[in-house]
Amino acid sequence: MxxxxxxxxxxxxxxxxxxxxxxxxxxxxxxxxxxxxxxxxxxxxxxxxxxxxxxxxxxxxxxxxxxxxxxxxxxxxxxxxxxxxxxxxxxxxxxxxxxxxxxxxxxxxxxxxxxxxxxxxxxxxxxxxxxxxxxxxxxxxxxxxxxxxxxxxxxxxxxxxxxxxxxxxxNLLNYSFEDIAYTVLNYQSSSDKFTKASQRRIDMIREYLSLDPDLELVLIGAYSDSYGGRWSNLKLSERRAEKIRDYFVQNGIDISRIAAKGYGEKRHIASNDTTLGRGKNRRVVIQMQKP
Incomplete structure (x- = not known):
């Protein structure tokens, strides 16, 4: 005993x-x-x-x-x-x-x-x-x-x-900060429009941002595949980053809490020789930080 x-x-x-x-x-x-x-x-x-x-x-x-x-x-x-x-x-x-x-x-x-x-x-x-x-x-x-x-x-x-x-x-959200603190979203080919799954995901992030005043910074990094010209891909990634930033701001998030940047063809995470690989490279990474 x-x-x-x-x-x-x-x-x-x-x-x-x-x-x-x-x-x-x-x-x-x-x-x-x-x-x-x-x-x-x-x-x-x-x-x-x-x-x-x-x-x-x-x-x-x-x-x-x-x-x-x-x-x-x-x-x-x-x-x-x-x-x-x-x-x-x-x-x-x-x-x-x-x-x-x-x-x-x-x-x-x-x-x-x-x-x-x-x-x-x-x-x-x-x-x-x-x-x-x-x-x-x-x-x-x-x-x-x-x-x-x-x-x-x-x-x-x-x-x-x-x-x-x-x-x-x-009435609690059915997801936590940890679930969305690091999120990778993907785009349709040659577009700044999200896939359906990624659109649902960004809506979750937007909702969380509107509810949590303690979030210190939202980092948005957008990337492209290597299909097309390097300059046009850079500009496309910049538009993607800016569109997400504007989406958050339009939904009441203070712009001072958001840092957005497009990186074009840099930092590929998969081969651009396949459709699947290019789909993974057409992405945006959203990271959220708390103090």
């Missing part, structure tokens, strides 16, 4: 006693002070936050991504001073006597880090709150070995904020 399991079992036994025990410090919002709010509400990020008086803030967050994601963060005013374990339990409120509690997870507390929990546990905690239960964290105080700490999430004023949060999550 592992030592961490024995520590946690001992902790659980000592904490699951009457809330009036002198050795337990309890933190939770009461029905009058409980506040849940949608502190981030966009197509890039949704955050449901809950203030815990004299302790800190609990946050559930989801971000734009290909897959549904979620993370819970317990933002403590006083961060852990050493490594330990906390038990996460679903506890019935005082007005539901006789309803048993159950363990949801074990949370690691790392020195000087805000503790977090992954997607599955986070969604489970939200489900418990929706059902009127209070997810509660139990751990030993790292500054006073004689004291135990319990931190509870209140169900008061939860449902309206939770409904808004679920609506926000359902």
């Amino acid at each position: 592992s030592s961490s399991f024995l520590v946690l079992a001992s902790l659980t036994a000592s904490l699951l006693v009457s809330g009036t025990h002198a050795g337990i410090r309890q933190y939770s919002a009461d029905i009058h002070t409980s506040q849940w709010q949608l502190s981030a509400d966009s197509r890039l990020k949704c955050t449901l936050s809950h203030q815990i008086p004299r302790y800190g803030e609990a946050r559930f967050s989801a971000k734009a991504s290909r897959k549904l994601n979620m993370e819970f963060e317990l933002d403590m005013m006083l961060l852990p001073d050493n490594y330990s374990l906390a038990e996460v339990r679903s506890v019935a409120p005082n007005w539901q006597p006789g309803v048993g509690s159950r363990t949801l997870a074990t949370m690691k507390l790392h020195k000087q880090f805000k503790p977090t929990l992954p997607k599955k546990v986070a969604w489970t905690m939200l489900s418990e709150l929706e059902q009127g239960m209070s997810p509660t964290f139990y751990y030993n105080d790292w500054y006073s070995e004689q004291d135990k700490i319990s931190v509870g999430l209140s169900t008061a004023r939860f449902k309206k904020a939770y409904k808004d949060f679920v609506g926000c999550v359902g």
